Amino acid sequence: MEDGVPAEAGSPPDFLFTSGQGCLRAYDLGQPISTPASEWPLLERQIVQALAVAQAQGQANPLLVGAFAFDPAEASCLYVPDRYERGERVPPQASTPDTNRVISVNSTPAAAEFKASVSSALDAFAKGSLAKVVLSRKLKLHLSKAADPEQVLARLMIQNPNAFHFSLPLGQGRRLLGASPELLLRVNEGAVFTHPLAGSAKRGGEPQQDEAVARKLLASHKDQHEHRLVIDEIRRVLTPHCRELAIPSSPTLMSTDTLWHLGTPIAGQLHGRDASVLSLACQLHPTPALCGYPTELARQFIREQEPFRRALFSGIVGWCDSQGNGEWAVVIRCGVLDGHHVELFAGAGIVAGSDPAMEWAETGTKLGTMLKALGLDLEVAL
Secondary structure, three states: OOEOOOOOOOOOOOEEEEEOOEEEEEEOOOOOEOOOHHHHHHHHHHHHHHHHHHHHOOOOOOEEEEEEOOOOOOOOEEEOOOEEEEEOOOOOOOOOOOOOOEEEEEEEOOHHHHHHHHHHHHHHHHHOOOOEEEEEEEEEEEEOOOOOHHHHHHHHHHHOOOOEEEEEEEEOOEEEEEEEOOEEEEEEOOEEEEEOEEEEEEOOOOHHHHHHHHHHHHHOHHHHHHHHHHHHHHHHHHHHHEEEEEOOOOOEEEEOOOEEEEEOOEEEEEOOOOOOHHHHHHHHOOOOOOOEEOHHHHHHHHHHHOOOOOOOOOOEEEEEEOOOOEEEEEOOOEEEEEOOEEEEEEEEEEEOOOOHHHHHHHHHHHHHHHHHHOOOOHHHHO
16 A cells, blocks of 8 residues: 555545556545646646645655546646555456447447548648648447446456556546557656557458558558657657657557557656656647647647547546656547446547548447447447
């Protein structure tokens, strides 16, 4: 136990975050800090004050936990918990999903509108104003039985044991949870690490087919270009803060249960302790992997084309301590659970050479992670 009184045996945490570094559980979160990241001086003061109060109340190293929105002008969802504990990431027990029935389903935007937005992006690329944009959709489901957040999260952890798992209360009974494959940033005692993903392909059903898909992705000029945009932007942001920064010359393959991704592990050493994980994460976010490039042009394109607000989807979720250490992952492969109602999200990176129909199909594949954990058929997403 890190701080406070141990939780009752078996009691679910109010906030949970897991990674290869272990599992963080937080309890008694109190009131959220909702100030948008765009109001950084005010938000920073609020965070510093909340951490100082927790320290004055006896916590040796208090934490900030929660999530930042995709759009820095939208509300954050951050907490300084009264208690937290760290431990190893232990495989959970999960029951077989009860038979659940979809009463209604609605995709925003619909397929034709999404493909039209992809075509508009291709036109923008041809004019030279944009190099990449990430377009997404929201799937709203009404289920015959209420989804159990604990069981859905447990199944996500079993399906994707190496992902970054998260569960965050949003108020009024709503909960954000997911299994993200992508780390935005980790800082530990001055060592910095990030592992951006950009460029993906649906895995094959048979071993030989799956291997062929992976080889094709690694050789794809389109996907290599998309990936390079992300790496170049991360290099630009991190270089001034690092005395060492090792960036491999080419990406490698990493996989989830449904997709192959191009990924590049980047490691470095910060200059002194001036930069915290939180300040660097807010400078990096959103990377071209979640928004596009150039960032502001891509964000404006998204505002004009997407018929919904992303809120926390494609934001960042994680934690930081009072010493500047912490870990933040991107909010993808996720959903918002609210009893019988569920909202799922998925996006696709659009670059020159993208095919509208294939990008739509990619969002369906990505939605499969949450649909499977809910015990629903992927066909719902198509």
